[in-house]
Amino acid sequence: MSSFIEIKNVSKVYGKGDGAVYALRDINLEINKMEYISIMGPSGSGKSTLFNMIGALDVPTAGEITVGGVSLPELSPLELSFFRSKHIGYVFQSYNLIPHLSALDNAALPQIFLGKSRDEAEKRAAELLDFIGLGERLHHKPLELSGGQQQRVAIARALANTPTILLADEPTANLDLKTGAEIISIFKNLTKQFGVTIISATHDHRMLASSTRIVWIDQGEVDRIECVEDLQIDEGSIGDEKG
Numbered sequence: 001m002s003s004f005i006e007i008k009n010v011s012k013v014y015g016k017g018d019g020a021v022y023a024l025r026d027i028n029l030e031i032n033k034m035e036y037i038s039i040m041g042p043s044g045s046g047k048s049t050l051f052n053m054i055g056a057l058d059v060p061t062a063g064e065i066t067v068g069g070v071s072l073p074e075l076s077p078l079e080l081s082f083f084r085s086k087h088i089g090y091v092f093q094s095y096n097l098i099p100h101l102s103a104l105d106n107a108a109l110p111q112i113f114l115g116k117s118r119d120e121a122e123k124r125a126a127e128l129l130d131f132i133g134l135g136e137r138l139h140h141k142p143l144e145l146s147g148g149q150q151q152r153v154a155i156a157r158a159l160a161n162t163p164t165i166l167l168a169d170e171p172t173a174n175l176d177l178k179t180g181a182e183i184i185s186i187f188k189n190l191t192k193q194f195g196v197t198i199i200s201a202t203h204d205h206r207m208l209a210s211s212t213r214i215v216w217i218d219q220g221e222v223d224r225i226e227c228v229e230d231l232q233i234d235e236g237s238i239g240d241e242k243g
Helices: 047-054 077-087 103-113 118-131 147-159 177-194 205-210
Strands: 005-014 021-031 036-040 062-067 088-091 165-169 197-201 213-218 221-227
Touching: 005 047, 021 047, 021 221, 036 047, 036 205, 047 062, 047 165, 047 197, 047 213, 077 088, 088 147, 103 118, 103 147, 118 147, 147 177, 177 197, 177 205
Parallel strands: 036 197, 036 213, 088 165, 165 197
Antiparallel strands: 005 021, 005 062, 213 221
């Protein structure tokens, strides 16, 4: 079976000559469809840069990234924008909801941008919000919702256009333990329910048990890749994690 996402010899360099800084250095990674990958690493390791490359938010200085056979570095800025809107859903640490819009309108917005009718967009948004437990709060605005509820709206919005990839950037960082656990439970079921491939950039070890594999990034390079089923994960800690 061929990989869904293929990253081959990818480097990202900022600056030139003696002042050049490598954010990524010769990264190779293959991700299968409906996998749940957690990208881990200390601040400044290149974790976020790799995350942005997969999400077509940035382009490599060298190397190749293909998603479903589509070469991302070969796309024009306009083509990249369309690719993101059609194929990628984003869940951010800070929710990024529009304050004056209701939960329903926030979740419907990506579909309207792609030309769906308002009725069609609102129908799917309502179904997604109901799925994640906010069916009774469709018309509440973000400031009328808790942090966990806002993150649920963000998840519904990310799924609105039926993406093939869901990118989650520190999705539990602003949440307390109980609420974070609820969000993790939602993520755990998304690959089965919606057939999406999930890539999460995270420092939260609680999210790892839901993953298929963990990609550890250090100093711009892949340090190691581990299958979660081979690890002993207990209450948010990893038995053989490097110090």
